[in-house]
Amino acid sequence: MKINVLLIEDDPMVQEVNRQFIERVDGFQVIGVGNTGEEGIVLAKKLKPDLIILDVYMPEKNGIQTLKLIRREGLNVEVIAITAANDRETIQTMLHHGARDYIIKPFKFERLHQALREFLLYKSRLSASGKLSQEELDQLNGSSVQSEIDMSVSAQLPKGLNHQTMKQIIHYMEKQAQPLSAEEAADGLGIARVTARRYLDNLQKTGKVHLNIQYGGVGRPLNRYSLWKSSSK
Structure with missing residues (x-):
């Protein structure tokens, strides 16, 4: 299984670091980079990624606004936040609107690797044929x-x-x-x-x-x- 990832991050240096980290993990490839929230939404609709890596601190439309719009548009995509925002209100809001994980900058590769491997396991189990038992569903959640x-x-x-x-x-x-x-x-x-x-x-x-x-x-x-x-x- 190949997981297609869209980066939404305004800092070019961080974009490159995140890209390299993501593509070090087997099964993941970056298929696009959005420099703003608006650009990220356009790319998400066009490229239909499996996963979005989303920053919070961005000009024009921040990560919270972008995530809310992703949900409002009904885009079938999972989101992991990678950001320097570490205040409780922002974290709670992002998780409330469906961020699967929240990684605070600066972070080590091992932390992102853990998040991506857990996502890959989640995706592979959910994509399998047949019905889910309650135990299997609990494990996914x-x-x-x-x-x-x-x-x-x-x-x-x-x-x-x-x-x-x-x-x-x-x-x-x-x-x-x-x-x-x-x-x-x-x-x-x-x-x-x-x-x-x-x-x-x-x-x-x-x-x-x-x-x-x-x-x-x-x-x-x-x-x-x-x-x-x-x-x-």
Whole structure:
């Protein structure tokens, strides 16, 4: 399966970086670049991409206005936001209007790679023939047992932690076969190591992850974290 991607981004340097990052991921190709929201809408109608990578801070028509217009026009396309906008109101608005993911600049390739691979899995499962069971639909929507963890965790986050980042960490860990260190989680998600450690420590304190302490070698013991698989946790 080949995923056709349209970039809507006004900065030429960012356009090129995003293009290179996207085309490093197997199964993805950039088929067009819009320099403004208006130009992006025209290209979306003409090229009919599977996925739009959308900036928020753009002249004339910003990303929020562009996304609203995409929905109003009924364009059958998914959207991932990649932007420097990190205020809660903008994030909430973009997600409310159907952005599948939200990546804050500056970001690491690994974070975009994760988002694109998850999108490819979503698209391939949805494109298959036959009917979907409730379990399969829940997996597509990310609402399996781990989503129950998301909900219980979000209600007890201390000051300085936010639900969106916590959700990303939980979903990333869900896909790991082996326990992760804070450093490995940070590198995989494209966030600071101290940030990853704070979230993982909170998950451990609230009983959502299991802490594995590895001894041996020179230096401090290494903490590794893994999600409890039981829904009773």
